Amino acid sequence: MTTESIGKRRRLVRTYPTSLQRAWELWTTPEGIASWWGPEGFHIEVHRMELVRGGVLEYSMITEDEGNKTYLAEQGMPAAHLATIRYTEIVPLRRLAYTAWSTSSRTSSATRSRPSWSWSRRPRGCASRSPLTPCTTTPGPSAPSLAG
Amino acid sequence: MFDILADPTRRRIIEALRDGERSVGELVEEVGIAQSGVSRHLRILGDAGFVDVRADGQRRLYSLRPEPFQRIDHWMADYRRLWEQRLDRFGEAIEQHPVNRPVDRKERTA
Numbered sequence: 001m002t003t004e005s006i007g008k009r010r011r012l013v014r015t016y017p018t019s020l021q022r023a024w025e026l027w028t029t030p031e032g033i034a035s036w037w038g039p040e041g042f043h044i045e046v047h048r049m050e051l052v053r054g055g056v057l058e059y060s061m062i063t064e065d066e067g068n069k070t071y072l073a074e075q076g077m078p079a080a081h082l083a084t085i086r087y088t089e090i091v092p093l094r095r096l097a098y099t100a101w102s103t104s105s106r107t108s109s110a111t112r113s114r115p116s117w118s119w120s121r122r123p124r125g126c127a128s129r130s131p132l133t134p135c136t137t138t139p140g141p142s143a144p145s146l147a148g
Numbered sequence: 149m150f151d152i153l154a155d156p157t158r159r160r161i162i163e164a165l166r167d168g169e170r171s172v173g174e175l176v177e178e179v180g181i182a183q184s185g186v187s188r189h190l191r192i193l194g195d196a197g198f199v200d201v202r203a204d205g206q207r208r209l210y211s212l213r214p215e216p217f218q219r220i221d222h223w224m225a226d227y228r229r230l231w232e233q234r235l236d237r238f239g240e241a242i243e244q245h246p247v248n249r250p251v252d253r254k255e256r257t258a
Contacts, residue, residue, distance in 0.1 A: 014235050018242045026241055036237035039230055
């Protein structure tokens with residue numbers, strides 16, 4: 001049992017050889033986020049992206065993968081479904097926080113998460129090949145909120 | 149499910165029960181709140197399937213059930229895996245459009 005992990009915010013840190021501008025664009029433009037958000041085997045179609053505090057990102061998660069389609073059908077879920085996240089903090093090039101709902105297929109329970117992500121240049125330990133190559137870290141997601 | 153654990157008092161009760169069965173009286177002492185509060189939270193935990201109760205003579209002993217914690221473990225593992233995969237794809241998206249200019253000084257952050 002790992003109750004000790006409950007209530008703590010988890011942290012993921014990654015370093016990428018890119019600019020803050022590019023990282024920000026990948027998060028905050030419909031084309032950018034659609035290029036990586038996924039999840040695996042899915043792509044998204046962004047319907048609405050309101051990049052202001054309280055604004056929403058509304059998208060459809062779509063799969064063309066036959067295995068995924070079969071699985072979703074067995075779970076009584078459509079091959080495409082609508083998802084929404086609501087932005088709670090936006091600091092251009094620095095920080096993004098939002099509230100999202102996610103559903104686990106294994107536990108079939110919906111849980112609210114409130115990830116926050118921040119970006120900074122050249123953190124300690126950033127293994128950049130060249131001093132001119134900026135490194136961007138992406139800490140988060142800060143664990144699922146427990147007040148779901 | 150996470151609602152149940154959002155309450156700090158309930159988390160303290162769960163902490164105490166991790167070491168084994170407890171009576172209400174023992175929980176009152178360990179958690180440091182009034183008996184009515186402990187009883188109320190035990191009822192909520194019981195209704196949600198987190199806690200079992202059995203009679204031991206005059207006493208009623210409370211213990212943790214493993215199932216909800218296993219579900220939480222699964223959820224956390226799923227969530228972490230989702231994000232690890234997502235951040236891998238984020239890295240791939242970056243590589244498709246590599247940066248070929250130094251970043252403006254004004255973009256620097258502390």
